[in-house]
Amino acid sequence: MPNAQQAPLKIAVAGLGTVGAGVLKLLETQGSLIEQRCGRRIEVVAVSARSKGKDRGVDLSRVRWFDDPVAMAAEAGADLVVELIGGSEGPARDTVATALEAGKHVVTANKALLAVHGTDIARKAEANGLTVAFEAAVAGGIPIIKGLREGLAANAVSEIHGILNGTCNYILTEMRTTGRDFADVLADAQALGYAEADPSFDIDGVDAAHKLAILASVAFGTPVDFSSVYIEGIRQVSAVDFDYADQLGYRIKLLGIARRTDAGVEQRVHPCMVPKTAPIASVDGVFNAVVAQADFADRVLFVGRGAGAGPTASAVVADLIDIARGRSTPTFGVPADRLGAATPSPMEARRGSYYVRLMVVDRPGVIADIAAAMRDQNVSMEQFLQRGRSPGEGVPVVLTTHDTDEAAMQRALAVIAASDNVLEPPRMIRIEQF
Ligand SMILES: NC(=O)c1ccc[n+]([C@@H]2O[C@H](COP(=O)([O-])OP(=O)(O)OC[C@H]3O[C@@H](n4cnc5c(N)ncnc54)[C@H](O)[C@@H]3O)[C@@H](O)[C@H]2O)c1
Numbered sequence: 001m002p003n004a005q006q007a008p009l010k011i012a013v014a015g016l017g018t019v020g021a022g023v024l025k026l027l028e029t030q031g032s033l034i035e036q037r038c039g040r041r042i043e044v045v046a047v048s049a050r051s052k053g054k055d056r057g058v059d060l061s062r063v064r065w066f067d068d069p070v071a072m073a074a075e076a077g078a079d080l081v082v083e084l085i086g087g088s089e090g091p092a093r094d095t096v097a098t099a100l101e102a103g104k105h106v107v108t109a110n111k112a113l114l115a116v117h118g119t120d121i122a123r124k125a126e127a128n129g130l131t132v133a134f135e136a137a138v139a140g141g142i143p144i145i146k147g148l149r150e151g152l153a154a155n156a157v158s159e160i161h162g163i164l165n166g167t168c169n170y171i172l173t174e175m176r177t178t179g180r181d182f183a184d185v186l187a188d189a190q191a192l193g194y195a196e197a198d199p200s201f202d203i204d205g206v207d208a209a210h211k212l213a214i215l216a217s218v219a220f221g222t223p224v225d226f227s228s229v230y231i232e233g234i235r236q237v238s239a240v241d242f243d244y245a246d247q248l249g250y251r252i253k254l255l256g257i258a259r260r261t262d263a264g265v266e267q268r269v270h271p272c273m274v275p276k277t278a279p280i281a282s283v284d285g286v287f288n289a290v291v292a293q294a295d296f297a298d299r300v301l302f303v304g305r306g307a308g309a310g311p312t313a314s315a316v317v318a319d320l321i322d323i324a325r326g327r328s329t330p331t332f333g334v335p336a337d338r339l340g341a342a343t344p345s346p347m348e349a350r351r352g353s354y355y356v357r358l359m360v361v362d363r364p365g366v367i368a369d370i371a372a373a374m375r376d377q378n379v380s381m382e383q384f385l386q387r388g389r390s391p392g393e394g395v396p397v398v399l400t401t402h403d404t405d406e407a408a409m410q411r412a413l414a415v416i417a418a419s420d421n422v423l424e425p426p427r428m429i430r431i432e433q434f
């Protein structure tokens, strides 16, 4: 039972941007609800950010200000440091390391840091009886870390896949439904506070890969292995692909997929065509979705807002409440020194079907050559679309394949790309039949 007389949990917050300011606002608004739920207050005693004078819509007059978040982690007299700066190195990494050395718990939304240094950080924290919590780092407001680590703790999980980047899902949704331009929609996502400080992390798939590596660790009980994630972003997806996908009965989503196979652990992030009837196909805008395949619970689907101040602050404060209640769970579900090693399964081992879009010269025999390149690699074609005719000029051709090996598909595409009759690099999107 919580004890109403307990001292407040004193926290120091490093980073007051979209998430940091969101956390302070949430703590201000929900102060009494939080005190009722955990029997003690959560008190902000110090903050650090780059510009002291900026109006963030919160009262900081009774809070100690630090220009240097690392000094704050060491000296603020807090029980816990909240790291909301971002980045795998530099001030974020130093702030977390200093907090742990000083015996402080850590709550962070920083997936880049955990994807690259997560196992070391977990080891250090656990060796000192400290908690590192990171619900906000993966899929924003969705309680996916808790869902896997606690809710599905009795299961072996064989697969996890999902929409893990709100910015990309927002861009893909807007492009499909309004025909708006990529750059224009990205600017929107930035203004809404969804994008990373460097938005290429979002659109090139790196942010989703950070999250996937963390999820795979929690789901499979293996060390975080970001360097093995195959990554492709959404820059190559164009307006015509949405039209063809629609005609073929698919939606285009940037997915993260982690799977235990006989060949090891597969981790990949790339655009996918998914059947319109798949639950994940209708998860649009800034919403994220994660599907876990568990042996006893079977298939579990989590959906919610993956980015933005409110949902992310909700996840940060849920972690604060856990720590205020005195709860602690091994960082990645299994104590860091007992995480089991896993062999990465290479991308070439993927088996599945493919969508290919080509710009070819409209001349007799060209399609036969493409079919021959596929046949030579044992790739079986399923559907073939050609819209319009422009004899002697370029005409778009779209085909889909039956299940085949990634390695064979890549060999066939290399032959096709080298043909004089193929006028642009082939565009390929993998099809996932969930
Ligand atoms: N924005 C989201 O929707 C969202 C969602 C989930 C997780 N995250 C993660 O949360 C973290 C913060 O993201 P954000 O969107 O709030 O970023 P932001 O750019 O809005 O805010 C970053 C804050 O860190 C401060 N900062 C940067 N360098 C500093 C330094 N050297 N010393 C002190 N302060 C410094 C900045 O002044 C700013 O207040 C990142 O790790 C991000 O990946 C963001």
Ligand SMILES: N[C@@H](CCO)C(=O)O
Pocket: 137, 138, 139, 140, 164, 165, 166, 167, 168, 194, 195, 196, 202, 207, 306, 307, 308
């Ligand atoms: N930039 C990230 C923030 C949430 O982690 C996204 O768009 O999903």
Ligand code: NA
Pocket: 135, 136, 137, 138, 139, 140, 141, 142, 143, 144, 145, 315
């Ligand atoms: Na989350």
